[in-house]
Amino acid sequence: MSKEAQKQQAAEAALDLVENGMTLGLGTGSTAAFFVSALGARVRHGFDVKGVPTSEQTRILAEKEGIPLTNLGDAGRLDLTIDGADEVDTSFRLIKGGGGALLREKIVASASRKVAIIVDEAKCVDHLGHFPLPIEVVPFGVRVTQQRISELLGVYGEGEVNIRLRTDQFGEPYVTDGEHLIVDAAFNKVTNIEGLASSLDSMTGVVDHGLFIDLCDMLIVGSDNGVRTIAKS
Secondary structure: OOHHHHHHHHHHHHHHHOOOOOEEEEOOOHHHHHHHHHHHHHHOOOOOOEEEEOOHHHHHHHHHHOOOEOOHHHHOOEOEEEEOOOEEOOOOOEEOOOOOOHHHHHHHHHOEOOEEEEEEHHHEOOOOOOOOEEEEEOOOOHHHHHHHHHHHHHHHEEOOOEEEEOEOOOOOEOEOOOOOEEEEEEOOEEOOHHHHHHHHHOOOOEEEEOEEOOOOOEEEEEEOOEEEEEEOO
């Protein structure tokens, strides 16, 4: 089974968590897009939900699918967020942000009563770090911030650290929905996830980062052997 098929089956399985009247956080990325499309099909058959998109990309897709949308200020506490991840370890810690929406994704996840993460089986890893860690930064002084991030990862990461400014398809700096930039930090392994997250949280110039800790309540994993759902104990 292809990765795309695994993503789709995980996304469709997540629909079982959705109840009439819920206000949902709608994630960003290829796996989340499968969920938004599947949810749209239900909405067109009378399902009553509202969504809070985590990116302009997701907003456009949700509107195309006919899903009623609201904003986080009006919605307040969300019932459930369904989102994807770039990596997830055995402690339900995530790396997110490959799609460039990590800040809004984290805000929406933090405002949700429950967060379910949908992934294909390749995203499940023993330790985080195979996927470069996205770090959202302000444009002013970005080179200085990059250097400080590199020095920090020398403390918390194993192996060679490679820091690069993300670019778009035209070779220009990638700009997020919040008009920030993204630095992608590649390394072999994070030796202290919580320590790295805390240090990035307090670093001047960093807006947020793609380490999602204590935000995932449930994993829905698509695989060649079907879908398995794992609740955080």
